[in-house]
Every structure is written in structure tokens, then in C-alpha cells.
Amino acid sequence: xxxxxxxxxxxxxxxxxxxxxxxxxxxxxxxxxxxxxxxxxxxxxxxxxxxxxxxxxxxxxxxxxxxxxxxxxxxxxxxxxxxxxxxxxxxxxxxxxxxxxxxxxxxxxxxxxxxxxxxxxxxxxxxxxxxxxxxxxxxxxxxxxxxxxxxxxxxxxxxxxxxxxxxxxxxxxxxxxxxxxxxxxxxxxxxxxxxxxxxxxxxxxxxxxxxxxxxxxxxxxxxxxxxxxxxxxxxxxxxxxxxxxxxxx
Amino acid sequence: xxxxxxxxxxxxxxxxxxxxxxxxxxxxxxxxxxxxxxxxxxxxxxxxxxxxxxxxxxxxxxxxxxxxxxxxxxxxxxxx
Numbered sequence: 001x002x003x004x005x006x007x008x009x010x011x012x013x014x015x016x017x018x019x020x021x022x023x024x025x026x027x028x029x030x031x032x033x034x035x036x037x038x039x040x041x042x043x044x045x046x047x048x049x050x051x052x053x054x055x056x057x058x059x060x061x062x063x064x065x066x067x068x069x070x071x072x073x074x075x076x077x078x079x080x081x082x083x084x085x086x087x088x089x090x091x092x093x094x095x096x097x098x099x100x101x102x103x104x105x106x107x108x109x110x111x112x113x114x115x116x117x118x119x120x121x122x123x124x125x126x127x128x129x130x131x132x133x134x135x136x137x138x139x140x141x142x143x144x145x146x147x148x149x150x151x152x153x154x155x156x157x158x159x160x161x162x163x164x165x166x167x168x169x170x171x172x173x174x175x176x177x178x179x180x181x182x183x184x185x186x187x188x189x190x191x192x193x194x195x196x197x198x199x200x201x202x203x204x205x206x207x208x209x210x211x212x213x214x215x216x217x218x219x220x221x222x223x224x225x226x227x228x229x230x231x232x233x234x235x236x237x238x239x240x241x242x243x244x245x246x247x248x249x
Numbered sequence: 250x251x252x253x254x255x256x257x258x259x260x261x262x263x264x265x266x267x268x269x270x271x272x273x274x275x276x277x278x279x280x281x282x283x284x285x286x287x288x289x290x291x292x293x294x295x296x297x298x299x300x301x302x303x304x305x306x307x308x309x310x311x312x313x314x315x316x317x318x319x320x321x322x323x324x325x326x327x328x329x
Contacts, residue, residue: 014277021270028263038255043307046259050266050303054296061273065289068280077281134286 013067017060024053069127070112072101078137080150084206085111096197096205105168114164114205151208160205162189165196250309262302269296 027049036042068074076085087093088101088110101110116126137143142150169176171190176182181201188194197203269292276288 017277018274021274025267025270028266032260032263035256038252038259038306038310043310046263046303047307050262051300054266054270054300057270057273058293058296061277062289064277065280065285068277068285071280074280074282074285131286134282138283 011064011067013060013064017057017064020053020057020060024049024057027053066123066127069130070109070116072108072111075111078133078143080137080142080145080147080154083147083151083208087207093207095207096202116164118163118167156209159192160195160197161192162196163192166190169196250306250313255306255310258302259306262299262306265295265299265302269293269299 027045030036031042031046031049072085072088075081084097087095088097090098091102093099097110097114100106100114101108103110106113112126116122119125142154145153171177171182171186177186182189185194189196194201195203197205197209203209272284272288272292272295276284276292
């Protein structure tokens with residue numbers, strides 16, 4: 001048993017699902033081995049063993065499945081994702097993803113928290129789009145691709161929007177608006193013309209996000225706590241391009 | 250449906266239930282993308298097939314039993 005397995009066994013839902021499956025298996029095996037006559041008692045036992053208990057196990061199993069798929073360790077299940085998950089877990093990393101992972105509200109679910117859609121059917125749509133990753137990994141050459149080659153060949157399927165960022169960074173607080181870059185680009189940020197995670201602002205989110213696009217790899221350093229106090233106005237009234245201007249968790 | 254055929258379907262349904270449960274437990278103990286996807290799609294599909302097989306046998310058995318019961322004899326009323 002690996003670490004994730006032992007932590008899962010301590011989950012009461014897992015314990016309930018395994019117990020229901022074990023009871024169901026006992027009843028079914030009793031029928032297969034003992035070969036009892038098909039009377040009412042046998043039918044009732046089989047009803048419990050083939051319908052009631054497996055349904056309970058499936059419901060608990062589905063809940064566990066949905067919980068598991070939000071974990072960073074699950075994303076790391078595909079080896080090509082390891083550079084991303086390793087960076088998130090690296091306490092010394094200053095990437096946007098890693099800094100969010102160190103935030104208690106994201107923690108070990110930081111991949112899912114930032115990449116899940118938030119609409120009414122957001123969870124379902126996110127799970128459905130995740131199925132395409134499973135397809136590409138197991139039925140194309142993604143699964144056999146070396147990690148460094150994957151980083152060059154594959155990029156995010158559509159531009160990352162600011163909507164997930166704005167679930168926390170609402171863009172309406174006084175502290176946010178006090179940052180000059182935020183103030184000058186507020187509408188562009190809200191309409192996704194400028195990406196929060198773009199290079200030059202707070203991104204790229206991962207140190208190697210731009211390899212597939214052929215851009216250079218110089219992720220902006222955001223060491224230390226973020227200072228939300230507005231910088232002094234420059235004499236010429238220009239706009240600062242500092243990537244450390246506020247808004248980070 | 251013959252008794253042997255009924256028993257065969259029920260045994261197949263029982264095996265399907267075991268396979269489905271094994272897939273579900275394996276996915277919870279080793280939560281990798283392929284195991285979770287298999288458990289939540291193929292595993293549950295197999296489990297549903299098992300239930301359908303069970304219900305098919307039980308319903309047919311009930312119908313056969315009902316048809317095999319002879320109708321109650323009618324009481325003859327004495328002619329005046």
C-alpha cells in the first residue's frame with residue numbers, strides 16, 4: 001500500500017464501500033458455492049448481495065472517486081504531469097501554482113481548484129473534459145512520451161481565463177483597485193483581454209507553461225510576501241510592469 | 250424458461266457482481282486515472298448487467314409460478 005492508499009483506507013466512505021462490497025461478495029459466493037434452491041430466502045439474499053449492497057458500494061465509491069480526482073496526487077498519476085505537480089509541491093518554488101498550493105484553501109487540491117469550471121455544471125463539465133485527457137494518455141502517444149518532450153509538444157487546450165482567479169480575487173476590493181496596474185487594466189482583466197496568469201503580470205502559472213509556445217523560460221520571481229500598498233506615482237504618470245503587484249493569495 | 254437456464258443466468262449475474270465489486274475496490278485502493286475511470290464506467294456497467302440478469306430470472310420465475318398454479322375450482326350452485 002502506498003501513502004495515498006493508507007490515507008484512503010482511513011476515509012469512512014472507503015471503509016463503507018469496501019465493507020458493502022465484502023458483504024455482497026460473501027452472499028454471492030455463498031450462492032455460487034452452496035448452490036441453494038431458488039426459493040424466496042435465496043432470492044432475498046441475492047437481492048441484498050446483487051442490488052442493495054453493490055448500490056451502496058457504488059454510491060460511496062462514486063463519492064470517493066470524485067474526491068480522489070480533485071487531489072494533486074491523482075493528476076500526478078500520469079507521468080507527464082509530474083513536472084507540474086512536483087513544482088506545485090516544491091516549497092522552494094515561486095511559481096504561481098506552487099504559491100497557491102501553499103495556501104490552505106488550495107493545498108493538495110490546487111490543480112483542480114484552479115482548473116475546474118465554476119458554472120452550475122462546472123464540476124460535470126470539468127470531469128467530462130478530463131476524460132479527453134484519459135483518452136489522449138492511453139490511446140495516443142502521450143502515455144509513452146518522455147516528460148521533457150511532452151512539455152514541448154503539448155499546451156493547454158484553450159487560453160486560461162481569469163474567471164477561476166476572480167472567484168477569490170474578485171477585482172472589487174479597495175486593495176486590488178489601489179494597485180495601479182490593476183486600476184488601469186481593470187476592464188481588460190474582467191473581460192479576459194489581459195490574463196492574470198500571463199507573463200508580465202502574475203504568470204506563467206507553471207515554470208514551463210510557455211515551452212510549447214516556444215517562449216523563453218524566465219518565470220517572474222515573486223519571492224516573499226506580496227506588498228499591496230500602492231507604489232509611489234511616477235513623475236511621468238506611466239504604468240508599472242512589475243509582476244509582483246498585489247492580487248496574489 | 251427452464252430451471253437450468255435460470256440457474257445459469259443467475260450464476261453469470263453473480264460473477265458479474267463479483268467482477269464489478271473487485272473493480273470498485275481496486276479503484277479505491279489504487280486511485281489512478283485508469284482505475285477510477287474503469288470502475289466508474291465499466292465496473293458500474295457490469296454491476297448493472299448483473300442486476301438486470303437477477304431481475305430477469307426473478308421476474309420470469311414469478312410469472313412461471315403464477316401460471317403453473319391451477320385455477321381454484323368453481324363452486325357449483327345447486328340447480329333449483
